[in-house]
Amino acid sequence: MTRARVAAGLSALLLAIVPAASAKELTQEEQDYLAALQAALPGPLMNNPLESPLTTYGEGFSAKMVRDKTVPGGAAYRVSIKQAHPNAWDVSTVGTLTGGISAGEGVSVTFWARAEKTDKSGAGHLTVRLQEATAPYTAVVESQLDISKDWQLYEVKGVSPLTLAAQDMTLAFNFADRKQTLDFGEYFIVNLDAE
Template identity: 35%
Template sequence: MLLASLSALAVIALVPSPAGAQSLSPELKALDEQLPGELVSDPSRIDWDSYGPDFYAESIVDESIPGGGAARRFHINRATEFIYTSGTNIPLIRDVDRGDVITIGFWARTVEASTPDGRGVVRVRFQQDAPPYPGFGEKTLEIGTEWDWYEVTAPVEQKLRRKDGIVAIQFGRTKQILEIGQAIVVSGASTIEGTPVSTPAPTVLAPTVENLIPPPLAGQGKLLNDPRSREWTITAVSGLSEPRDEPGIWLGKATKLVSTAGSANGPGVTVRIPIGEALAEGDEFQIAIAACTVSATTPTGKALIGISVEHGEGGKSRFAENRMEVGPNWQLIRVRTRAPAAVAAGTGEVVLELGEMEQAVDIGPVYVLKPH
């Protein structure tokens, strides 16, 4: 197994190496001298190109992640017939010649998977990232639920150029959530495991709020709030709230809201979520709430959430009142509305209300967007 000293290398995002560069940076050159064979990837990057239908990827940071405390989390929300319909591509930074041997090693674990044993399924393939996408060395791996190191080795059947050579990790045939951390690709060696290496700490770029917009909302406007913030005002007249980690939804956090019944004092549970930025009278904007039903005593088994917007000091004015049904799987509830009056910065709130019946819902991130 790779030594713990390797853990300083993996990060969310780095300033990438120049495209097609044959020479290595001083940091990668130092690593190359310690590894078997020749280093042909940049292990300090995990901002790999990813793709797939009903799919999204996000970066996560946690000190417990081996290989540097960072990884990419891949959500495959719908299985397809072919495994290659969803995947991620790790680019090569050096040529690899035919007749050589190539090895990839990477950290990975399965968060959840719709397989009998709960293990994820991926296929590793060395290939050219250009039509007709010729490749070799295909191997299917089962990924366990604990972090582990996985390797695939193959003889090089065709030259891979730094211009378009990749290692494809494909996973579209299974509904699953996978996490893949640091990956290292070498040529001229049949294994990386067991090699003692040490590396300098890389430079990490801080994420921006705009980069937090999930794929279904991409291009739909400017964020007026910070969806990472869970500093909500929650009032439970007849119910409770329970925050927790939730890897199954964007940004990895959720709050379970439980309403035991309505009361004369108002809804069982009320949540107030700050909008943040100001709105002018007549401004159009969209509220998008990630939510799913845990349980509900409604005829359909789906919870009902009241959604509105309030603003102003003291006695607040309310508009955009809606009542939305929430299904049992994570979904985006969307409300498009227009400000009937100016909303000063820091005075607007999205208000969620649960009441009238026994029900429980999970609320993930909330996004407020104004069209550009």
């Protein structure tokens, strides 16, 4: 089974249990979901998809949650850049991690995204980075991607040059250099070499 089908199937279960995810203790259904997800992945999860909210920093943007039955999970985090900024990182949408990584370990960042509104190019554009949470913001993995108007599952892989604890790392989507609106679904960060 492909990773996209696994994520889509498990996301349907996630939609049913998301309202309970804010509780401190996981329900049996949530524990079962996470166990099934972990069993389907090629390594340990470095984030908790049940409690991995995205937050956006910067100026000149709007952000909100929207219901969308066409994406696994049934909801998306929509960020609109009202005016293009000089730098992509002038507005950054970030997510938290629950697990760290050691130098030399492989990592995969997989996420659902689509371009709700684009510039004249017809596609959204972003830089995705798993990076240090503080300056100098060294990247663990980084890639520039064109984002389709249709929901797609994107994956970026790399080998970490750093050893970082979960609290010292962040997932960052940078895309302020264009006037655009991007929707983000669930994301999964996996350590490909840890046991």
